Amino acid sequence: MNTGKPLNIGEAFGRAMQAWEDGNVAEARRLARTIIEARPDFGGAHYLLGLVALGQGQAKRAVDHLTQAVASDPNQPVPRLALGRALEAQDNFNSAILHYRAILSREPNHAEANSRLADLLGRLGRNRDEALDHARRAVAADPRHAEALCTLGTLLHQAGESVEAAGMLERALELRPDWAVALNNYGLILRSLGQNERAVAVLSGAVDLRRDHAGTRANLAAALRGLGRLDDARVHAERATKLNSRDPSGWLELGLIRRGLDMPEAAAAAFERALTAAPDSVHAHYCLAETRLALGQKERAAKHFRRCLELDPEDRHGAALGLAQTGAVDAPSRAPDAYVRQLFDDYADKFDSALVDKLAYRAPALLAQALDAVLERKQGLDVLDAGCGTGLAGPVLRPLAARLDGVDLSGAMIDRARSRRLYDHLEVGELVASLEARPATYDLVVAADVLVYFGDLNGIMAAAAQALKPGGVFAFTVERAEDCASYALGAKNRYAHAPDYVEAVAAGHGFAVAASERASTRQEAGEDVPGLVVVLRKI
Template identity: 45%
Template sequence: MLHWGPVSVLPSIDDCFARGYDRLYAGDPAGASAAFRCAVLLDPAGGEAWAALGETLAGQPGGTPEAISAFQHAVLLDPGSWHWRTGHAEALLRGGRAGEAVERFALLAAERPDAAVVRLGHARALAAAGRAGEALGEYREAVALRPDDVGAALALGALLIAEGDALAAAELLQPLARRHPDDARLQHRIGEAWVALREPDKALAALRRARELDPDDGHGGAALIAALEAGEGADLSAAYVRALFDRYADRFDRDLVGKLGYAAPDLLRDAVDRLGGPRGGLRVFDLGCGTGLAGVAFRPLAGHLAGVDLSPRMVDKARDRRLYDSLEVGDVVAALESSDAPWDLLVAADVLVYIGDLAPLFRAAAGHLAAGGRFAATVERLEGAEAFALGPARRYAHSESYIRTAAQSAGLRVLMTEPCTPRREKGVGVPGLLFVLER
C-alpha cells in the first residue's frame, strides 16, 4: 500500500497516473517517480507506465540508467510508439551511449525525415560520437525544419566554429539575432564566431552586447572581452583564411588574374628556371594551391604534383583543372609534416601573406625537402627592422632580413632574394619579395 495521505489506501492505476502527473507539474520529480513506479507495479504490461517513468527519471540527477531501462521496456511492449522510441534514444545519448543513440535516431529519421526533434537528436548523437561532418548535415536539416529554433541554430553554430567554418556560423546566426535582439546566447555565439575569424571589432561589439543582456555573464564572455581589449586575436586564423577563400573561390581566377594582375606563379617559375636544375620529373608540392594557378606554371617540371589549401572550395576548383596528382584540404605545415616522401620543390605563391611567423613552415620545409631540394615563395615586402607585420588589408608583410634569419635558423640556404610585384591593388603594384631557399 502507498501512504499518500493520512489514510493508507490501495490505489488504482488511474490514481498512480494522476498522482504522478500532479507531482511532476508541482516540481516534485521524486514524488512523480514513486507514483509512476506504482503504475508499473500495478500494470507491468502497460507501456504507458514505463514511458512515463522513463520521462520522469530522465531529468533527474542519476536517473538516466533507470530511464533507459524504463524506455526500453516501453518500446518492447509497443515498438510502434515513435514518441517512446525517441525518449529511449534521448536517454541513451544522455547516458553517454552515443553509438546506440545514433543507431536509434537514424532509424527514426528514416521513418520521419520531417521531424525536427529527431533530426536534432540525431545531430547531437552524431556529434557526441565524433562524427562531426554527418552531425553538421543533420543540424542543417533540423534548422531548415525549424528556422526559428534558437537552440538548434546555436548548436549548429557552435559545431561550425569548432569545425573551422566560423563565417558560416556568423551568417547563420546574425539574421536570427535580428529577430531575437535580446537573446544573449545568440550575441555571445556570434562573438565567438568573429573571434575565430580574427575580427576583434565585430567580436567585441557582439560580446559586449551579450554582457549587457546578461550582466551575470552566464556565457563567460568577460575573459574574451578582456583578451580582445588587450589586443589579442588580431592575427589571422585558419578559419579566417578558409572563410575568405571559400567565398572568393568562384571569382578567384577572374579577379586575381584579370583585375589584380596576379603574376606570382610565373615569377616563381622564372626564378626556378634561372637557377637551373632538373627540367622535369620533380616531386612538387604547391603549398596554398588555391584554384591551381601555380599548378599551371609548374606542372611541366613535375613528375608528381601535389597541392594543399585550407579552402575546400578552392581545392575543388584546383581539382577541376586535372593538373594535380593529389590534392588535400588542410594546413600547409601539417601537410608537409605528414609527407611520406621528400619533395624536390616546394612552391608558395602569394600564400605566406596569410602567415606571420614563418619559422614553423621553414622548419617543416627543411625536414621534408630532399637533399638539394628548393623552396620558392613570394611575400609582401616589409621595410625596416621589424620581422613581420599585419597590414590594414589583413595580409602580412615580411622583411628580407627576417626571411634570411628564419631560413638560416631552419638550416636552409638562401639561393635568391629579389624584389617583385606579385599583384596590383587599386591599380598600384604591391611591393613584394621573391626568394628561393635550398636544403
C-alpha cells in the same frame, strides 16, 4: 459517491488517459489517484501522474511516480523515456543518460531514446562522435523526428560541418516552422556560413517567438554586428543583458559591439560583467585582455592572457601571442598549433570570399609568376601545397603537377580543399612533421601565406629541405619586417620577417635564392601589407 461497485482498473485507466489526451488534466489526475488507491502498484497510473507532475514543473514528484512506473515494468520504453525527461528537469543528467542507454540496450534503433541521448551528450560536451552517431541513428529510424533533426544539425555545426547542419535544421523547420530553438540554431549556422542577412531574418523570427530569451537576443545582436549594423545590434545586446544579467553571452556580445563602436572602456566594462557571470570563460578573458592591450593597459592585459593559458593550455585563442605583445614574455618561435587550427576551422566556410574579396589576397598568383620564371615551364612535378587551406593555390599548382598533395592543420579547410577535386592526396597534419615524414619526395613545395605563423624559420626550412629531392624548389610568401634583424610578431598575431634573415636561414639549410621579390600578398584596412615572394632551390 461510493456505489460499492468494484473499480474496473482497465476502464478507469482508459478514461484517465483519454482525459489527459483531451487536455483535462484535473480529471486525469483524479482518476489516476483513484486507481492508485485501489492498486498502489499499478504502473500505468504512476506513469500518468508522472506526466501530470512533469507538465506542471514538479520534477521531483514526477521522478517519484515515474520511478514506480518503470519498476512495475522495466522493459517498457515509454515510462523510461518520461523518467529520463523528468531527471533532466532535475539536472540529474547522468541518471537520465543511464535510462536512455537502458532503452537502447534492448532497442538500438529507438528514435526518441537515440535523440535524447544525443542531445544530452552534446549539451554536456561529452564524446561528440558518440553524440553524432546517436543523432544519426535517430534520424535514420524516424526521418521526420524534428527534435532529432535539430540535434543532429546542432552537433554537425559544432563539428564544423555547417553546410550539412543547415540541411538538417531546414528539415526540422519544415516540420515545426515556429520552433524558436530550431530557428535560433539555424541562425547560428547561417552566421557561421557568412550569411548574416539570412541569419538576421531567422533570428528575428526566433526573438519574436520568445522575446524574453536573453541568448536568442544575443545571437541576433551578433548577426547584426556581422552586417555592420552596430547600433541595431547594441539595442538587442543591451536587452539581453537586462533579461538575464547572469548570462555571459549578452555581455560578451555587448562588449564586442562597443569595441566595434570605438568605445574600448565601455567594452572592457561589458567583458568584466561577462566574467562576473562566467569567471572561467576563456573567451571573455581573451576579449578583455585584447581590449586592455588596445587601451595600453599592458599589465592588466597580461593578467587575463595568463588566465586564458591556465584555462586552455592548448591555447586555442592564441593567448601566448597576446601575452608576448604585452611585453611580459618574449614572442614564441611560432603560433600555437591549436590556435591556428581553431582559427581556420572557424574561418573555413567564409575563408575564400573574405580573403579574396575583402583582403585582396593574391599570394597564389604572385607565386605562380615567380615559379613560371624559375621552373621554365616544367611540368610533371611532384608537388606539395604546404598549408593548403581551402586549396586557393590548387588551380595554379595543378598544371605543374603529375602529383599534387596538400596538408593543413585544419580539418575544415581540408574538407573545402577536397571539394575542389584538384588534389591527389590531402591530409590533416602539422606542417613540419608532415614534411619530415616525406624525405626526398617532392620537386616543389609551396607555402602561400603560411610562414606568417612561424617566427623562427629554421625548423620549417630544415623540414622543407628534407622533403625535397635534390635540386627541388621551395616557394613561399612572408610578410616583410621593417627595421628588424630577424622576425617580429605583429598586432594581427602574424609574424613578419626581415629579407636578410630569410636568406640567411635559407643558406644555412642548403638553399640558394632563385628569386626574391618585394610584393604585397594581401591588404589590411584597405592598405597593402609589405611582403616578400621567395623561391629557393635546394643545392
